[in-house]
Amino acid sequence: MRGGFYKFVAVLLTAAFCAVGANAAVKYVFLFIGDGMSVPQRMMTEEFSREVNGGGLYINSMPFQAITTTRAFDSFITDSAASGTAIACGAKTRNGRLGVDADGKKLVSVAEVARDSGKKVGIITSVTLNHATPAAFYAHNDNRGNAYEIALDMLESGFDFFGGGGLDGRNNKDSKSYKGEIYDVAQKEYGYAFAENMGLASLEKGKKAIAVRQKDGAMPYAIDDDSSPTLADYTQKGIELLDNPKGFFMMVEGGKIDWMCHANDAATTLRDVIEFDKAVKVAYEFAKKHPKETLIVVTGDHETGGLTLGFAGTGYQSFISRLAAQTCSFDTFKHRLGELAKNRGEEFSFEDAKPLLTECFGFYFGDDRDNPMRVRSAEKKQLEEAFDRQFKGENRSHSAFAVTALKCFNNKASIGWTSDAHTALPVITSAYGAGAETFSGAIDNTDISKKLKKLVK
């Protein structure tokens, strides 16, 4: 009799474990999105990390990988609003729309399904909290540009934790929906705790919270400033605040990978991919303690920049490790160049700019032909001509010299770019943990939401 009972229990347990693989609930679900992060961004960073840091990325070693298509309802090349909506809500929509379908009908996101199932929900990003990707998980608006209304949707969602960059348009008095400065409304009307910068550490469990690096704008680029709180710190704090018996759903976005791919800045991009990987590792450390109850999914929303690993001038050779010579973001370089030009006035010359090129990109202007960062005479000519276009004469270009310097640097590292916008390249979705095996083979970005919605219930 007893033997029969134990056999019965064993059958039940087997059924329960099998069900996890199909559609049973997973207690802890992490979704990481690298904005603009497709195969080239991941492989460039992998190669750089192996050569320079002595080890590859965790995200590239995850046990399940799926090639993932990204097209929008109305365009082969998606924007972040349409792809965010696809990943969050499981439906194609037109570029520019958030949380509504192609006909404008309101959609339901996986984060909302998790909330309604009793889970706690966290939304973390390195860009602003009401930017397209995070907003796709809580907002319903046919225009991603309606920052104030989207920020109100954020409060209305009732999600438990928002962390990372600040807000866009948080005190837009021109909005028809205006009801006060958003952080103020969040605390007075919606019961959120609010923390800025290292105030993150003092947030305590039990109260909904918004924690920003600073009130306005995105977090800094990792190459310029990797001080705390980082994306990994927000992820760690999110786990601490959200952990409860019913579990949580957490979306974490590395949003500035995309921004520097728009600028074709490879070295800054890969530093942000490394920072993103560190945040995923925080989830992995947590998952190791709860292996049967945790799912980690990592994806990108589209490719940005048409990045390629190889360049006509370098043939079969690759020099990705040369990207280590860059010491600041392209934004910071442009800013410092502008300051230098302002200080020198009309006297500003190419010779004056050389030390900055050396400091920011490692350019070498000496005679040693074996120095890989040596600026060859053809490159010097290009740089001088671009300098004149930006700083001399009547019709000055806004950034010809800065762009030419960056292009020259990228090419020395065997990197090429084809666009300053998004491209239609598919991305890779990676997964680890309970239910991870369904993220393999070939999928569409809408499938991520469809699969996750079954797993968070």
Ligand SMILES: [Zn+2]
């Ligand atoms: Zn995007």
